Amino acid sequence: xENRKVExxxxxxxxxxxxxxxxxxxxxxxxxxxxxxxxxxVSMPGAAEPDGAGRPTRExxxxxxxxxxxxxxxxxxxxxxxxRDLSLKIRRGEKVLLLGPSGCGKSTLLQVLGGIIPRVTExxxxxxxxxxxxxxxxxxxxPDTQFCMPYVDEELAFVLENLAVPREEMMPRxxxxxxxxxxxxxxxxxxxGSLSQGMKQRLALASALLLEPDTLLLDEPSALLDPEGRRTxxxxxxRVCERRTVIIVEHRIEEVLDWVDRVVxxxxxxxxxxxxxxxxxxxxxxxxxxQYGIWYPEAWDDAYGRGISGxxxxxxAPEQRITARAVLPAQESGEVSEPLLRLENFRxxxxxxxxxAVESAAVMPGDLIALTGPNGAxxxxxxxxxxxxxxxxxxxxxxxxxxxxxxxxxxTAAKRAAFVFQNPEFQFVTNRxxxxxxxxxxxxxxxxxxxxxxxxxxxLGLPRRRTKPGSGAEAGIALRADxxxxxxxxxxxxxxxxxxxxxxxxxRLSVASAVVSDKPLLLLDEPTFGQDARNAFAMLDLCEELRxxxxxxxxxxxxxxxxxxxxxxxxxxxxxxxxxxxxxxxxRASRVRLAEGGEA
Amino acid sequence: MKxxxxxxxxxxxxxxxxxxxxxxxxxxxxxxxxxxxxxxSFYLACVFLxxxxxxxxxxxxxxxxxxxxxALAFASASLTMILFGKGSEIWWSFGPVAIxxxxxxRGLHLGFRSIAFGCQGLLFxxxxxxxxxxxxxxxxxxxxxxxxxxFMASLRLMPMALEELRIxxxxxxxxxxxxxxxxxxLLRLPERYALPLLAQSIRRAQRTAAxxxxxxxxxxxxxTYYYSSPVTRSDAAALLLLAGATAAALLLxxxxxxxxxxxxxxxx
Numbered sequence: 001x002e003n004r005k006v007e008x009x010x011x012x013x014x015x016x017x018x019x020x021x022x023x024x025x026x027x028x029x030x031x032x033x034x035x036x037x038x039x040x041x042v043s044m045p046g047a048a049e050p051d052g053a054g055r056p057t058r059e060x061x062x063x064x065x066x067x068x069x070x071x072x073x074x075x076x077x078x079x080x081x082x083x084r085d086l087s088l089k090i091r092r093g094e095k096v097l098l099l100g101p102s103g104c105g106k107s108t109l110l111q112v113l114g115g116i117i118p119r120v121t122e123x124x125x126x127x128x129x130x131x132x133x134x135x136x137x138x139x140x141x142x143p144d145t146q147f148c149m150p151y152v153d154e155e156l157a158f159v160l161e162n163l164a165v166p167r168e169e170m171m172p173r174x175x176x177x178x179x180x181x182x183x184x185x186x187x188x189x190x191x192x193g194s195l196s197q198g199m200k201q202r203l204a205l206a207s208a209l210l211l212e213p214d215t216l217l218l219d220e221p222s223a224l225l226d227p228e229g230r231r232t233x234x235x236x237x238x239r240v241c242e243r244r245t246v247i248i249v250e251h252r253i254e255e256v257l258d259w260v261d262r263v264v265x266x267x268x269x270x271x272x273x274x275x276x277x278x279x280x281x282x283x284x285x286x287x288x289x290x291q292y293g294i295w296y297p298e299a300w301d302d303a304y305g306r307g308i309s310g311x312x313x314x315x316x317a318p319e320q321r322i323t324a325r326a327v328l329p330a331q332e333s334g335e336v337s338e339p340l341l342r343l344e345n346f347r348x349x350x351x352x353x354x355x356x357a358v359e360s361a362a363v364m365p366g367d368l369i370a371l372t373g374p375n376g377a378x379x380x381x382x383x384x385x386x387x388x389x390x391x392x393x394x395x396x397x398x399x400x401x402x403x404x405x406x407x408x409x410x411x412t413a414a415k416r417a418a419f420v421f422q423n424p425e426f427q428f429v430t431n432r433x434x435x436x437x438x439x440x441x442x443x444x445x446x447x448x449x450x451x452x453x454x455x456x457x458x459x460l461g462l463p464r465r466r467t468k469p470g471s472g473a474e475a476g477i478a479l480r481a482d483x484x485x486x487x488x489x490x491x492x493x494x495x496x497x498x499x500x501x502x503x504x505x506x507x508r509l510s511v512a513s514a515v516v517s518d519k520p521l522l523l524l525d526e527p528t529f530g531q532d533a534r535n536a537f538a539m540l541d542l543c544e545e546l547r548x549x550x551x552x553x554x555x556x557x558x559x560x561x562x563x564x565x566x567x568x569x570x571x572x573x574x575x576x577x578x579x580x581x582x583x584x585x586x587x588r589a590s591r592v593r594l595a596e597g598g599e600a
Numbered sequence: 601m602k603x604x605x606x607x608x609x610x611x612x613x614x615x616x617x618x619x620x621x622x623x624x625x626x627x628x629x630x631x632x633x634x635x636x637x638x639x640x641s642f643y644l645a646c647v648f649l650x651x652x653x654x655x656x657x658x659x660x661x662x663x664x665x666x667x668x669x670x671a672l673a674f675a676s677a678s679l680t681m682i683l684f685g686k687g688s689e690i691w692w693s694f695g696p697v698a699i700x701x702x703x704x705x706r707g708l709h710l711g712f713r714s715i716a717f718g719c720q721g722l723l724f725x726x727x728x729x730x731x732x733x734x735x736x737x738x739x740x741x742x743x744x745x746x747x748x749x750x751f752m753a754s755l756r757l758m759p760m761a762l763e764e765l766r767i768x769x770x771x772x773x774x775x776x777x778x779x780x781x782x783x784x785x786l787l788r789l790p791e792r793y794a795l796p797l798l799a800q801s802i803r804r805a806q807r808t809a810a811x812x813x814x815x816x817x818x819x820x821x822x823x824t825y826y827y828s829s830p831v832t833r834s835d836a837a838a839l840l841l842l843a844g845a846t847a848a849a850l851l852l853x854x855x856x857x858x859x860x861x862x863x864x865x866x867x868x
Contacts, residue, residue, distance in 0.1 A: 120813040138814045144760060145807035148753035154731060157826030158749075162816040164824050193759070207815060389770045410773065419774045425796050426764070426771040443776045499799060513775075 065092045065215050065245035066113045070128035073108065073117070082108060083270045092214075095246045097256055097278070100266030101292035102532050103502070106249045107219055113247060114138050114217040133215035133245065137208025141220040143200035152178075152195070152203060153188035159210040177206040181236040196375060198229020202236050215245040222252055224530050226375065226558040230255060251532045252295040257282075265289075293534030300561045303537045338399060339364050340416070340521050340552045341386070346394040348378070348385030355381040355390075358578040361571065363521065366588030367552040368543060370563040373573035379556045382573065383523045386554075388413040398521070415447075417521035418514030422529060424506040425499065427513070433501070434494040437481040437513045444517045445473055481516065488512040488542070504535030508542070515546060522546060524555035528562070540566060547588070605726075607657035612841060613727040614657055615834035619740035622733070624842050625724045631846055632716045636863045638705055639853035641712040647849040648719035655841070656726040666726075670718045678711030709864045730755055736829040746819035753808055761801055768796055 071086040082105045090096055090113070098106045111117045115132040118125055140146055149155040156174045165173065174188055181202040192200065201221050208216060218237065222230040234255035237246070250256055263281040265274040265288065273288065274281055282289070282296065289296050290303075341363040348356040356378035363369060371379050384390045388409035395402060396409075403412040421427055430436050485491045488508045493501060498509055507527065515522060522543075528536035540562065543553045557563065563570045568588045571581045607614065613621065635641050653663050685707060687700025734752055737743040772792065 114814070116810055116814060120810050136814075138811075140807065140811060142804075142807060145804045146811040148749055148756065148808060148812050150731065150752075150756055154826060158812075158817070159815045161823045161826060162818065162821075164822050167824055167826065167828060170824075170826055192756075204811075211816065384770065387770075387774055389773060414774065414776050419771075421767060421771050421774075423767070423800075425799065426768045427775055428796070429772065429775055429792065439775070447776075499795075 067131040073125040095260045097260040104266045105270040135213045137213035138217045139221045143197045181206045218248045293532030342397040344395040349391045369554045369569045370567035377573045378576040418519045419523045424510035428498040441477040484516040612837040616838035618733040619736035620835045638709040639857040643849035643852045645712040645715040673714045674711040677714040678707035682707030735827045739829040
């Protein structure tokens with residue numbers, strides 16, 4: 001229980017914006033905050049009372065498991081308070097789910113209740129009353145950053161060491177904890193790196209259990225897992241949580257809904273909108289859930305209907321929609337078009353070994369191909385091979401071109417296909433959002449200029465010189481880049497550093513900078529992975545738009561719904577081989593709008 | 601890489617307490633450093649090279665691969681001394697380069713010593729696990745757990761950073777950022793790689809730190825240890841082995857001198 005003074009607050013009513021530490025703030029600029037001067041807020045402790053939804057009245061006699069009353073918290077450098085007199089009480093043994101839009105402060109609240117803030121992470125906060133559980137175990141989102149030791153047993157022993165458990169008692173406890181979470185390892189001395197992501201999360205749960213916590217705090221434990229991992233971690237949580245208080249923050253709630261006692265719904269600005277049973281919340285606040293990007297069980301139905309056609313999503317902010325839709329009569333399937341990509345006897349190698357083999361496959365314009373299969377089957381290698389980033393054998397035609405030789409393959413692939421990596425940050429090469437898109441265009445313009453000169457210069461044995469683009473060309477590039485940003489709903493952020501965008505925006509920017517030059521083929525590595533529903537649907541909507549305009553999209557995904565609802569083909573990779581490439585029967589746009597490769 | 605650095609068999613040196621072993625090897629370094637006779641340094645290099653192959657517990661090809669780096673160490677240490685060292689008995693000279701008898705032997709002496717150093721260091725590294733070393737240092741030498749666990753945690757983060765370096769390289773290739781003038785690309789290199797990799801690493805380190813504190817890691821409080829770090833008979837064996845090897849080298853230098861020269865600091 002720690003009370004801290006809030007930093008002196010600057011009064012910035014006019015430019016008050018909700019601030020989130022992870023940069024999510026940018027997407028919700030339109031939210032108006034009613035921010036009074038500090039003195040006013042101090043005198044209004046009940047300002048952030050929930051607005052009903054049948055909040056159950058509990059007897060005050062019982063000592064709560066965790067409680068925050070009149071909590072105010074502000075991140076250093078943020079213009080505004082994250083919580084204004086927030087009050088929340090959690091009873092012993094209660095299973096509570098905290099829901100809200102990304103960046104509304106759920107995770108921060110969880111960290112406050114778990115005692116991380118301000119004990120570990122120093123954030124100025126002040127509360128009338130703050131009670132954190134005597135012992136709390138926390139499972140975080142990222143499976144890779146929760147461990148400090150190389151082996152499973154050592155990691156669990158680390159917890160016991162901290163508790164000063166005698167050495168002889170360690171092994172039995174370790175084995176018991178592993179059993180509890182369903183990790184049946186014959187010998188616990190296994191490298192953590194060899195576990196799957198889902199197993200790592202269960203290991204994190206096991207190490208939380210070794211603390212013998214009365215309260216378990218789960219901070220999106222399944223957000224970065226595939227469906228199988230998601231299922232197993234929640235199974236494990238349910239198994240161990242019986243007599244414990246459990247507080248969950250999660251965007252994906254299918255697996256959680258039927259056993260939580262209480263759902264607390266937050267607004268954008270960090271105040272509580274509703275607090276009640278799951279059924280009550282879902283009855284009344286479905287529209288909000290949808291708007292906040294929460295993966296509730298019927299999210300896909302609501303976004304796409306029960307049919308297969310990709311309807312737009314009215315839940316997303318309108319400026320996120322792409323307006324430049326291609327004029328395409330979708331059902332005019334007379335002519336057969338040239339495939340954008342054709343693979344025959346194609347093999348991708350890594351370290352001299354075949355990691356993905358494709359006997360025969362083709363990507364047509366208008367295709368949306370879901371590339372599925374278990375982890376480590378070779379899906380990512382296939383995409384890297386298509387881009388020429390891994391050595392390969394066999395035939396791979398990009399349209400009419402069949403490049404030979406590493407350099408030529410890379411150049412042709414870069415001209416015909418765009419690749420968006422899972423972590424968009426790795427693809428940013430400039431310090432400004434606009435430049436990021438313009439960079440692609442400049443590179444393209446330069447390549448076009450050089451293409452003519454190269455043959456002559458090469459014959460003379462002269463080195464290629466870099467040519468400066470004329471001011472006219474530069475203006476054209478800026479214009480096109482700007483247009484592209486507007487199309488992707490990033491127009492307002494043109495001058496920002498790419499790193500300061502929210503995750504959803506970063507992904508859109510990396511797609512924008514990839515498709516701005518009309519490359520017909522777009523390769524995506526799990527574009528919806530770890531995203532909230534709103535961003536995921538926005539991304540898929542984007543793919544649909546591109547598809548309708550004659551692009552083809554090839555995406556790795558673990559999401560069955562994508563394969564079922566949106567894909568025109570499903571490719572399944574297993575054990576380093578493309579085992580099936582089936583058409584889903586969904587029509588692809590039949591006419592090609594793009595001049596291939598955009599060389600015209 | 602993880603598999604590569606797994607010994608195929610365990611020797612006495614593996615079983616010895618890492619803290620004791622560290623002390624022994626530091627002592628060895630000092631002895632090697634204070635060797636001033638070329639015969640002694642030659643035999644030290646030979647004996648520890650043999651010991652490296654015999655006692656590291658790795659297959660010969662792996663050891664040979666790792667030890668091949670010593671050739672470079674030998675060349676770089678000895679060549680400068682041979683070519684530019686001072687001496688009175690000039691064998692050959694050309695411009696600033698003058699090979700004298702003294703500089704030649706001093707160069708060889710330096711080279712042998714660097715091989716001996718290299719073998720000793722590699723022998724220690726190959727027979728000691730980092731986890732074991734830190735546990736021993738915490739328990740035997742009272743190293744603060746704060747440093748020990750931070751080091752172990754950072755070792756875990758290293759392969760992730762390497763993986764990201766690879767991804768960044770691929771991503772840049774996809775974006776075509778390699779184009780443009782060579783010099784410009786070279787100048788931009790640190791910026792291109794440092795920013796995204798650092799950003800990601802810092803986030804990761806911060807998260808790991810939070811996770812460790814949540815597991816009640818507190819450097820100040822009393823703690824127990826999963827691995828005990830006792831001093832056993834293996835330590836005595838390791839001591840005898842290393843002392844025997846050193847003694848053998850020095851005795852051989854006395855009994856079967858190859859170069860038969862005096863103190864290398866004097867005129868040999």
